[in-house]
Amino acid sequence: MVDPAPLVLPYGPEAIEIAAAAIRDGGIVAVPTETVYGLAADAGDAAAVARIYAAKGRPGFNPLIVHVPDLAAAEALAVVDDEARALASRHWPGPLTLVLPLREEAGIASLVTAGLDTVAIRVPAHRAMRALLAAAGRPLAAPSANRSNGLSPTRASHVVASLGAAVPLVIDDGACAAGIESTIVRGREVLRPGPLTIDHLFPGEGRGPVAGRTAAGPRPLPGEITAPGQLAVHYAPAKPLRLDATRAAADEWLLGFGAVAGDETLSASGDPVEAAARLFDALHRADAGPLARIAVAPIPREGLGEAINDRLARAAHR
Numbered sequence: 122m123v124d125p126a127p128l129v130l131p132y133g134p135e136a137i138e139i140a141a142a143a144i145r146d147g148g149i150v151a152v153p154t155e156t157v158y159g160l161a162a163d164a165g166d167a168a169a170v171a172r173i174y175a176a177k178g179r180p181g182f183n184p185l186i187v188h189v190p191d192l193a194a195a196e197a198l199a200v201v202d203d204e205a206r207a208l209a210s211r212h213w214p215g216p217l218t219l220v221l222p223l224r225e226e227a228g229i230a231s232l233v234t235a236g237l238d239t240v241a242i243r244v245p246a247h248r249a250m251r252a253l254l255a256a257a258g259r260p261l262a263a264p265s266a267n268r269s270n271g272l273s274p275t276r277a278s279h280v281v282a283s284l285g286a287a288v289p290l291v292i293d294d295g296a297c298a299a300g301i302e303s304t305i306v307r308g309r310e311v312l313r314p315g316p317l318t319i320d321h322l323f324p325g326e327g328r329g330p331v332a333g334r335t336a337a338g339p340r341p342l343p344g345e346i347t348a349p350g351q352l353a354v355h356y357a358p359a360k361p362l363r364l365d366a367t368r369a370a371a372d373e374w375l376l377g378f379g380a381v382a383g384d385e386t387l388s389a390s391g392d393p394v395e396a397a398a399r400l401f402d403a404l405h406r407a408d409a410g411p412l413a414r415i416a417v418a419p420i421p422r423e424g425l426g427e428a429i430n431d432r433l434a435r436a437a438h439r
Contacts (some may be wrong), residue, residue: 125286127151128169129277131245132249132294140292141256149173151266151280151291154188155247156216156299156316157401158274160264160288167230170262174232176287179269184235185262186218186303190254195219195242198227198260208306208322214246216299220307233262243303249294265302266291270357272408273437275300275401282405300398301428314428316397320335356401358408358415362437366416371414374407381418393425400429404436 130136132153140150140161147169149162154215160176162169164187173185189195199221201209209219221413223229223240234240254261265273267283274280277293304315304322311319369375369384377383379391387396387403407415422430 127281127284127286127288127291128341129265129281129291129293132292133333134252136292137249137252138194140253140290141258144253144257144259144261145289147172148290149176150253151274151277151284151288152249152253152263153247153277153292153294153297154250154263155297156245157297158266158277158280158304159188159250159261160266160280160284161250161253161261161263162355163257164233164260164262165228167232170232171292173264174264174298176284177264177267177269179264183269184237185233185242185264187229187233187251188245188254188261188263189242190251191244194260195221195244197222197224198229199240199242204308209244212321213244214247215244216303217322218243218303218305218313220305220312222358227259230262239307241305247294247297249292253292272358272404273302273356273401273432274405275398276329276405277402279405282409286348287439288393296398298383298398300400300402301432314431316428318424318427320424356432357438358404358437360408360412361414362433363414363416364433364437365419367418369416370414372413374410374412374414375416375420376403376407378418378420383416383418387418387420393420393429396420397429400432403421 143150144163147166149160149172152161160173162173179199205219218241220239220241223238267274271283276299277291280291297317302315304317305313367381375383377386387399420426420429
């Protein structure tokens, strides 16, 4: 017997109300954000959050990001110091996640924080996630809507291909603009690079005190996980992935960049913003294609290239 496919609804008021009702009933819903599609549930409902972990096959030591509508909602859940508030005021709504001390009275399920005394919080900018937050009236835990360690989804079709009937409802609002997951910051440390670079976050200060964990940096052990997206193997296709390739072997599909044309290109002009937006979509196509392996052209590590290389390094780690 073939598993039933999830219900896919185009973004609109009716879809949001159906999704909000599912959230209020303890269900899970896939919804787009400006970064990637997320798998959302009420962050205060332990059973609902457990459904996220079960659908994804996600390890319980890996915490989730909580999405809220504004800074005031974040302050109800976490202790926001002046430095974090300054970052939030500049970059929320947007692709910035702050790891903050959890308030005892926050009412967040311990599964969300993986038992830590901190919580990762973001105020998203995407219209679909913001509408769902308003309609549900609850903070939403929402990791990427894909099987754990698999390629992140930037289209509704990616969610369906990865999770199938494990997610009952998907809201389709087209491709995600940023294409990679949010930047995660704790204090003055960047735990995961993302669309907001260090120069965006701390302009004119250089890299020293905020370099954090980068694509070339240390990989934490399970007991050292302090934020989402820190596993050594993550965002990975099923096929082997080779980095810094200037030409393809006979059995490889080459994703080009700049002067390296490839079988398809992430950005012919060498634009890292364009490459980030196309990255996971291109990896999904290559993973579903006829060739046995995937290769990716060199991408400079400066600026947004740091986040792209972080995702590629984790995708290639075996």
